[in-house]
Amino acid sequence: MKKIHSLTGMIDLLGQKDNESSQSDKIFNTEKSLIKIFKNYSLNEIRTPALEDEQLFNRSVGESSDIVNKELYSFQDKNEKTISLRPEGTAGVVRSIIEKKLENDFHRLWYLGPMWRYERPQKGRYRQFNQAGVELLGYKEGLAELEMISMVISINAELNIKNPKIKINHLGDNESKESFCNDLKTFLEPHAKNLDKRDVDRLNKNPLRVLDSKSMDTQKVLKSAPKISDYISQDSLNMLETVKETFPNENIEIDHSLVRGLDYYTGFIFEAVSEDLGAQDAYLGGGRYDQLFEELGGKKLPAIGMAIGIERLAEISKNTSSRQTLISFMILSDKIQQKAYKIAHDLRSLNKDIVFEVSLGEGSLKSKLRRANKDKASYAIILGDEELASETILLKSLQEDNSDQKKLTLNEIKKFISSI
Numbered sequence: 184m185k186k187i188h189s190l191t192g193m194i195d196l197l198g199q200k201d202n203e204s205s206q207s208d209k210i211f212n213t214e215k216s217l218i219k220i221f222k223n224y225s226l227n228e229i230r231t232p233a234l235e236d237e238q239l240f241n242r243s244v245g246e247s248s249d250i251v252n253k254e255l256y257s258f259q260d261k262n263e264k265t266i267s268l269r270p271e272g273t274a275g276v277v278r279s280i281i282e283k284k285l286e287n288d289f290h291r292l293w294y295l296g297p298m299w300r301y302e303r304p305q306k307g308r309y310r311q312f313n314q315a316g317v318e319l320l321g322y323k324e325g326l327a328e329l330e331m332i333s334m335v336i337s338i339n340a341e342l343n344i345k346n347p348k349i350k351i352n353h354l355g356d357n358e359s360k361e362s363f364c365n366d367l368k369t370f371l372e373p374h375a376k377n378l379d380k381r382d383v384d385r386l387n388k389n390p391l392r393v394l395d396s397k398s399m400d401t402q403k404v405l406k407s408a409p410k411i412s413d414y415i416s417q418d419s420l421n422m423l424e425t426v427k428e429t430f431p432n433e434n435i436e437i438d439h440s441l442v443r444g445l446d447y448y449t450g451f452i453f454e455a456v457s458e459d460l461g462a463q464d465a466y467l468g469g470g471r472y473d474q475l476f477e478e479l480g481g482k483k484l485p486a487i488g489m490a491i492g493i494e495r496l497a498e499i500s501k502n503t504s505s506r507q508t509l510i511s512f513m514i515l516s517d518k519i520q521q522k523a524y525k526i527a528h529d530l531r532s533l534n535k536d537i538v539f540e541v542s543l544g545e546g547s548l549k550s551k552l553r554r555a556n557k558d559k560a561s562y563a564i565i566l567g568d569e570e571l572a573s574e575t576i577l578l579k580s581l582q583e584d585n586s587d588q589k590k591l592t593l594n595e596i597k598k599f600i601s602s603i
């Protein structure tokens with residue numbers, strides 16, 4: 184029978200006890216660390232559906248973005264409604280708060296889950312990937328910006344990221360953004376023949392996106408183009424300086440060519456990048472979106488947020504996970520299975536900080552021990568007919584420098600497990 188393969192750009196993750204540096208284990212640990220940080224920052228979780236009305240993304244992420252133009256997974260459901268797999272999390276969060284009529288309050292939210300973009304897969308770029316996101320809703324420009332950058336710094340520290348760089352920029356208010364875009368377009372149009380083909384297309388759809396071009400030719404032309412810093416107000420420039428001054432020990436760079444690939448941003452924007460990632464060097468990005476609530480039919484509500492690419496963050500995290508002690512419990516005879524299992528169940532409940540694996544019939548004692556060694560278990564608890572009859576167990580150390588084996592009473596093993 185012909186085998187069925189996974190789709191291009193979509194990966195399976197399978198945890199392995201004996202290989203903690205496997206991609207899956209790194210991803211699971213990264214998610215755990217991020218959730219810990221989110222709770223430390225007093226955020227509440229929000230979960231929104233993976234599928235939304237396509238219109239939600241057209242009206243938020245925006246018609247001029249690559250995400251909406253080329254990358255949306257959209258299709259008709261059985262009722263011929265056009266729905267999309269979410270390419271990002273912000274739009275769904277905003278839709279949900281508007282729908283629940285919760286715009287009169289402040290919200291500090293986090294989420295985690297898969298997103299889909301029909302991109303050309305390459306290192307660090309997938310068609311299904313995982314994002315953790317944070318949205319601070321109801322907070323106007325000021326402290327919320329500092330809170331976001333503080334969180335980025337905590338992420339870098341907790342995940343032990345080497346040489347992280349945080350790039351920040353300000354898009355000004357709507358008026359200054361519009362007048363900058365107009366002037367940039369007027370300046371670039373006569374140079375169209377010197378621009379990369381893709382940038383000519385961007386120029387027509389969203390001139391700001393040209394600033395993000397990787398083409399040397401385009402960057403050469405941009406050298407003498409109008410600068411966003413000449414358009415934004417002194418207050419906006421001060422905001423950027425305030426962020427730098429608040430965190431003087433961090434590598435924070437004001438980068439006026441920084442633009443984001445989504446249309447909803449209005450003021451302060453930022454990205455964290457690492458040279459260790461290669462071409463796709465941003466492992467998180469975000470910014471302020473003060474108009475999005477109104478654009479989606481809600482009340483005016485200022486907001487700022489960010490999303491972290493889990494696969495990219497896991498790739499550069501130097502965090503070595505804290506291994507828990509693994510105990511492997513082996514039942515030697517079919518006749519005593521139920522009674523032995525009951526003992527395992529009781530022992531397991533004594534210490535929630537250890538990993539307690541009961542062999543569920545994986546072959547002979549020899550193969551059970553081989554497996555426990557492969558999984559780097561610290562101890563094996565062995566229980567056969569004889570031990571059960573005398574209310575004892577065998578405790579075997581599997582540590583490299585110690586292969587002791589002792590007979591212990593049930594009380595003794597209980598004490599031992601509680602003490603680990």
Ligand code: HAM
Nearest residue numbers: 271273308309312465466467468469470488489490492
């Ligand atoms: P974004 O910059 O499109 O922002 O995505 C955030 C992060 O997701 C990127 O920095 C990257 O690490 C990761 N990412 C994006 N696309 C892929 C992909 N194809 N494969 C792997 N990783 C990827 C947003 O999504 C906004 N919703 C962020 C935000 C929240 N702004 C305000 N609130």
